[in-house]
Amino acid sequence: MRNPRLAIVLILAASGAAACGWPMRAAFLLEPRGQVVPIEGFEDVRAVDGYPSAAFQKSFDEVAEKAAERVARHDPAEGKPRVNMLVLSSGGVNGAFGAGILTEWTVRGDRPDFDIVTGVSVGALMAPFAYAGPAFDARVEGLFRRLDPSDLHHEKGVLASVMWDESLMDNRSLRQRIASGIDLPLVEAMAARHEAGARCYVGSTNLDMGEFVVWDLGAIATRRSEAAVELIRKVLTASASIPVVYPPVRFDHGDRGELHVDGAVMRSLFLPELLYDCHAAAAKAGIDWQDFDVTAYVIHNGSLRSRPDEVQRDTLGIATRTVTMMSYTMVADHVLHLFMLTRVWGANFRFLTMPDGLELDINSFTADDTERLYLLGQGMIREQEPWQDRPPGYVANDEIRALAVRGSSLGAGVVTPEGSGALARIEQELKALRAEVRELRERR
Numbered sequence: 025m026r027n028p029r030l031a032i033v034l035i036l037a038a039s040g041a042a043a044c045g046w047p048m049r050a051a052f053l054l055e056p057r058g059q060v061v062p063i064e065g066f067e068d069v070r071a072v073d074g075y076p077s078a079a080f081q082k083s084f085d086e087v088a089e090k091a092a093e094r095v096a097r098h099d100p101a102e103g104k105p106r107v108n109m110l111v112l113s114s115g116g117v118n119g120a121f122g123a124g125i126l127t128e129w130t131v132r133g134d135r136p137d138f139d140i141v142t143g144v145s146v147g148a149l150m151a152p153f154a155y156a157g158p159a160f161d162a163r164v165e166g167l168f169r170r171l172d173p174s175d176l177h178h179e180k181g182v183l184a185s186v187m188w189d190e191s192l193m194d195n196r197s198l199r200q201r202i203a204s205g206i207d208l209p210l211v212e213a214m215a216a217r218h219e220a221g222a223r224c225y226v227g228s229t230n231l232d233m234g235e236f237v238v239w240d241l242g243a244i245a246t247r248r249s250e251a252a253v254e255l256i257r258k259v260l261t262a263s264a265s266i267p268v269v270y271p272p273v274r275f276d277h278g279d280r281g282e283l284h285v286d287g288a289v290m291r292s293l294f295l296p297e298l299l300y301d302c303h304a305a306a307a308k309a310g311i312d313w314q315d316f317d318v319t320a321y322v323i324h325n326g327s328l329r330s331r332p333d334e335v336q337r338d339t340l341g342i343a344t345r346t347v348t349m350m351s352y353t354m355v356a357d358h359v360l361h362l363f364m365l366t367r368v369w370g371a372n373f374r375f376l377t378m379p380d381g382l383e384l385d386i387n388s389f390t391a392d393d394t395e396r397l398y399l400l401g402q403g404m405i406r407e408q409e410p411w412q413d414r415p416p417g418y419v420a421n422d423e424i425r426a427l428a429v430r431g432s433s434l435g436a437g438v439v440t441p442e443g444s445g446a447l448a449r450i451e452q453e454l455k456a457l458r459a460e461v462r463e464l465r466e467r468r
Contacts (some may be wrong), residue, residue: 050279051282052280058072058074059072068082068243069243069255070238072230073297074236075299076301077299081301083240091309104315105315106136106317106319107140107318108140109140109141110140110142110323111293111323112143112144112325115147116145117386117389117394118384119146119168120171121400122150123165123398124399124403125404125405126150126154132406138222140225141223142224142225145288146264147293147323149260153210155241157217159213160213171391173386174197193270199261207253208253215247217242219246223240226238226260227290227291228262229286230282230284236287236290236291244256258275262285263284265284265286266286266288266386293359294358297365318372320366322376324355324376327381327383328355330348330349331381333345360415377416382397
């Protein structure tokens with residue numbers, strides 16, 4: 025979340041740190057990287073993005089087995105079996121936009137059941153409901169429509185927060201809101217989706233390790249217990265805990281612990297990478313992912329370009345504007361990265377984002393503002409062709425925009441270079457790298 029107060033707070037923190045007198049804490053600093061400390065009763069529910077996980081591989085093997093069953097039941101006359109992924113981005117209060125899309129998408133009548141749902145920050149808060157299905161649309165509307173600041177937080181005071189606390193805001197309202205939406209009936213619905221072969225992943229940032237942690241919410245839900253409800257609430261709070269604005273969430277393991285904050289610190293939106301080998305899982309199940317029609321729907325809860333702003337010639341003004349611009353650049357890079365992944369996988373890319381200049385800031389918004397964003401999302405998904413099939417022109421360069429889209433043995437909607445070998449080389453290098461990683465795993 026873009027927060028202009030961040031630069032001010034960091035400077036105050038630097039000057040006042042010596043006077044804070046914080047009690048010492050002991051963290052888990054794990055080597056080699058990519059490890060996680062097991063959570064008692066939930067040992068198989070999280071992993072570090074970018075590192076292979078035996079638990080996540082086993083889980084995806086189950087996904088492939090369910091997919092093989094679908095293939096066996098599928099009528100070839102209906103075309104390829106479909107796989108639908110939903111990627112929900114960060115964006116703070118701008119999540120009202122994505123909420124409007126989800127609920128109106130149901131009314132539109134062509135919202136699919138999602139096989140994989142991922143979310144970060146406010147996208148993580150929406151992910152369980154999108155995953156569980158349209159039966160929970162009323163909760164989506166109730167939780168994200170007509171929000172005002174008191175629904176999320178209360179200020180503590182800047183000086184006291186910097187000197188004696190760990191955040192500017194008290195987030196009890198946010199935690200209560202999450203608790204009101206996440207209950208045992210929802211968890212039961214999520215567990216049923218997981219057991220049917222769907223997966224729901226959300227991300228948080230381990231502040232001690234500097235790593236993006238992926239949580240398998242469906243795996244947590246399969247415990248079907250109050251402990252599962254509480255852990256999902258805690259994970260969602262962590263994923264949405266904007267650093268400095270909200271306090272980090274502590275995961276304690278005896279006398280040591282972890283501090284987790286907003287997943288958007290490292291990923292504004294994501295699909296898991298290297299946690300599991302989907303090709304190996306498919307081979308084991310006797311299927312080929314190329315025989316599926318795969319679509320990745322990406323909802324970006326924000327704008328991709330910042331509004332123009334008159335920057336004053338002072339240190340805080342320049343620092344604030346610089347941090348803001350860097351955050352937009354990071355989001356654009358993540359969108360482009362996701363687009364390139366879908367090209368390599370032979371998947372269809374479908375993208376929706378807010379028009380430039382409409383984004384709200386967490387410091388200044390009203391219930392009327394979030395209502396307008398909710399209605400904007402509804403209006404955009406009502407369009408006859410609402411989805412873009414590639415990132416906007418100011419994110420994807422002209423070379424990518426000039427690529428022709430055609431069907432091929434790699435799957436419908438694969439991009440083919442015409443007059444440009446650069447992208448083709450990149451794709452081939454990525455494919456070769458994936459093959460090399462699989463070969464190294466097999467040797468082990």
